Amino acid sequence: MNRRLWLKSTGAAVAGITLASRFVSAGTTTNPASSIPIGPVRLSLNENPFGPAPSAIAAMQANAARSCRYPITEGTQLVATIAEKEGVSPDQILLGSGSGEILEAFAAHFGGPGGEVISANPSYGQLVNAMVRKGSRAIGIPLNDAMEHDLTAMAAAVTATTQCVYICNPNNPTGTIVDSTALREFIIAVAQQVPVFVDEAYLECCDDFAANTMVGLVHKGYNVTVSRTFSKIHGLAGQRIGYGVMSAELAKSLQAGMTGGANLLGLVAAQTSLDDENYIESTRLKIKVGRDALIEVLKELGCDYAEPQGNFAFFHSGVPIAEFRPAMQAEGVIVGRPFPPYLDWCRITIGTPKEMTVAHAALRKVLG
Ligand SMILES: Cc1ncc(COP(=O)(O)O)c(C=O)c1O
Incomplete structure (x- = not known):
């Protein structure tokens, strides 16, 4: 458990939805169909924002x-x-x-x-x-x-x-x-x-x-x-x-x-x-790039993680997910629900580069 984090997340949770609304355009991508026009970036459901082709x-x-x-x-x-x-x-x-x-x-x-x-x-x-x-x-x-x-x-x-x-x-x-x-x-x-x-x-x-x-x-x-x-x-x-x-x-x-x-x-x-095999392969590579970059951030923050091979990662935040989730949401990112028995771990989906920029900043703020 990271006490520093807990103090930060508690403060962030108080700020709540007001702060989240600042991230209105965070999910916008070059593909208009996959943009998330309003609200925090949704990295909670393992959706693929690079699609459809x-x-x-x-x-x-x-x-x-x-x-x-x-x-x-x-x-x-x-x-x-x-x-x-x-x-x-x-x-x-x-x-x-x-x-x-x-x-x-x-x-x-x-x-x-x-x-x-x-x-x-x-x-x-x-x-x-x-x-x-x-x-x-x-x-x-x-x-x-x-x-x-x-x-x-x-x-x-x-x-x-x-x-x-x-x-x-x-x-x-x-x-x-x-x-x-x-x-x-x-x-x-x-x-x-x-x-x-x-x-x-x-x-x-x-x-x-x-x-x-x-x-x-x-x-x-x-x-x-x-x-x-x-x-x-x-x-x-x-x-x-x-x-x-x-x-x-x-x-x-x-x-x-x-x-x-x-x-x-x-x-x-x-x-x-x-x-459209080329598009699908390009999506796979984008997901991999996003996954690798996320892992680098997790390493920097000293978080253990499971070796990811999907479009998401599961990592040890060290903070109960019931508290970590609102802390991340206050920073504009919705992460996955609790997955017992790993209640101080978090699942996060790989989003677009813009979404991941928001996610990296949120992780650094909440866990750094
Ligand atoms: C492992 C796994 N299987 C199946 C599904 C069901 O997805 P869908 O019904 O969209 O194909 C999901 C959805 O997230 C999933 O994570």
Whole structure:
């Protein structure tokens, strides 16, 4: 605990919203669609302010007037493109309203009383929470010292009543990635007993996507599902498009339980963004530059951090997040919510260079 910090943050919190309003233009970027016109910069939800790709914005604009039509062909077309990219057949792809809908559909299918879902703790909660709502028991396995999934402990926790194992890679909120060879071996062993779900929402942000994706194991027929989203690297969170890659049988079963349907503009934006590989790669590099610069600031401030591979970082502020959050907000930055049991750690999303300038200054002021 940093007492100096606490004194500063207390003072800053008193200033509150008044100070925050001074940061009205902090989020403005060269891409008008991603600007945050009013208020503090929002670095709390792992959004990607570099997106959508200009080509995807143009596609949405060009199709806006067609919004009176149901998207009959666009979904099929997107599924075909995704299937080709993932190296599986189209009937192995399930589109969702964000990847969140895939997590929910999977949970609804496998969850129920008398069994348990195993995940890391902390990790992204949507699938586990949905299974718990169905009556499953949640088993949270503490992260290892590097704040990565402890695959050995997770494998050891599997029992005859385990309903599924959830792996989030990179993990949210820590941003850590698990060793790819170890994860592959884990899935090959565990998926013989229970279904494994690998959430790769942030994997396109990492340094080596190809080496780390587990989609090849779906192709090989293992009992594993991989999810991806257009919300992160593609910067299309507001359009709500994601997908799962799984066995054709499972996709058919989950499809039967889906209640939503993708929207036209989301579909055309996703389709266009997939083709715009240069833009997506440039976004990945911008996120990496922002991540590296943030780490330098954290080092300067003497804060421990988990090795980040997503579009966010998780660091040890040394101050209860319940106090650190308002202190940062008073400096014009909204950071992530509490992630127990790491209650004096903070998750912060990588924003635009302008947003990060505000964030660095806020960190230096609150923690320096
Ligand atoms: C790890 C992870 N998976 C899935 C999601 C769901 O995102 P979406 O429904 O926008 O695809 C999120 C959202 O932040 C996430 O962090």
